[in-house]
Amino acid sequence: MAKQANLYSFPGVDKLAPALRAYVISCQEAGLARHGVFKVAVSGGSLPKTLAQALLSPSSGAENDTVKWDKWEIFFADERAVPLDHPDSNYALLKSELLDKLPAGTTQPTVHTINTEYLEDTQELADQYEQTLVNSFASRDSVRLPIFDLLLLGCGPDGHTCSLFPGHELLRETSAWVAPIEDSPKPPLKRITLTLPVVNHSVRVAFVATGGGKKEIMKEIFEEGNGLPCALVNEGTGGRCSWFVDNAAVEGVSYPRRPFSL
Numbered sequence: 289m290a291k292q293a294n295l296y297s298f299p300g301v302d303k304l305a306p307a308l309r310a311y312v313i314s315c316q317e318a319g320l321a322r323h324g325v326f327k328v329a330v331s332g333g334s335l336p337k338t339l340a341q342a343l344l345s346p347s348s349g350a351e352n353d354t355v356k357w358d359k360w361e362i363f364f365a366d367e368r369a370v371p372l373d374h375p376d377s378n379y380a381l382l383k384s385e386l387l388d389k390l391p392a393g394t395t396q397p398t399v400h401t402i403n404t405e406y407l408e409d410t411q412e413l414a415d416q417y418e419q420t421l422v423n424s425f426a427s428r429d430s431v432r433l434p435i436f437d438l439l440l441l442g443c444g445p446d447g448h449t450c451s452l453f454p455g456h457e458l459l460r461e462t463s464a465w466v467a468p469i470e471d472s473p474k475p476p477l478k479r480i481t482l483t484l485p486v487v488n489h490s491v492r493v494a495f496v497a498t499g500g501g502k503k504e505i506m507k508e509i510f511e512e513g514n515g516l517p518c519a520l521v522n523e524g525t526g527g528r529c530s531w532f533v534d535n536a537a538v539e540g541v542s543y544p545r546r547p548f549s550l
């Protein structure tokens with residue numbers, strides 16, 4: 289039988305963060321072994337804060353507990369069509385929560401932001417970001433899809449992830465790597481997003497979802513699926529997908545939890 293998504297549940301974020309750290313570092317090491325860099329895409333929303341808690345904690349000194357920032361290439365799983373210093377920008381959020389807090393003297397990771405010259409034309413904004421992926425991964429002639437070492441995703445209270453929203457036509461996109469959306473149900477309206485085939489092609493996918501406000505949608509995702517974007521990622525990635533959640537987010541959800549291990 290095909291493997292299912294792993295659900296790791298913790299009493300709180302303080303216990304979740306060290307496990308997420310270990311998981312991200314293991315993906316980093318696998319990426320470095322594969323191609324000498326770590327290609328990761330991150331989301332906005334609540335993710336950067338939890339990620340910062342996981343990654344900014346001091347190394348235990350144990351082997352394989354080092355975040356090798358100089359080897360990271362950071363992309364955005366989705367981004368809003370706003371300037372990079374706008375309060376809605378996922379880049380601005382990651383910067384304030386994580387990048388600005390890296391210890392002094394740390395070599396900053398490479399961060400692939402959107403090209404803000406194209407904010408008025410979301411198709412061009414998406415095409416330009418797709419070109420950024422092509423430059424880093426490979427030309428579209430040579431690979432069908434880019435392969436990220438890791439995608440770090442959030443889960444909205446409606447079951448959206450990246451800027452892939454329930455019932456939206458973008459869920460049927462089969463060709464583009466990056467697509468525009470101009471009618472996002474959650475503001476701001478205009479965004480770009482990695483498409484579902486790219487998400488499902490990643491080596492590993494990790495969702496982070498915390499708080500009781502997520503429990504109804506988590507029940508629907510894990511018990512029914514209902515074509516929700518997060519459920520489509522679970523189905524498309526199976527055992528390559530791991531959820532890091534707190535107990536409050538999965539209260540009453542019938543789905544086997546696994547003890548966390550790498």
Ligand SMILES: O=C1O[C@H](COP(=O)(O)O)[C@@H](O)[C@H](O)[C@H]1O
Pocket residue numbers: 330331332333334335365366367378441442443444445448449450451474
């Ligand atoms: O709009 C967005 O929302 C999702 C989920 O956010 P959360 O606050 O519920 O974690 C986020 O993953 C995405 O990147 C963002 O653009």
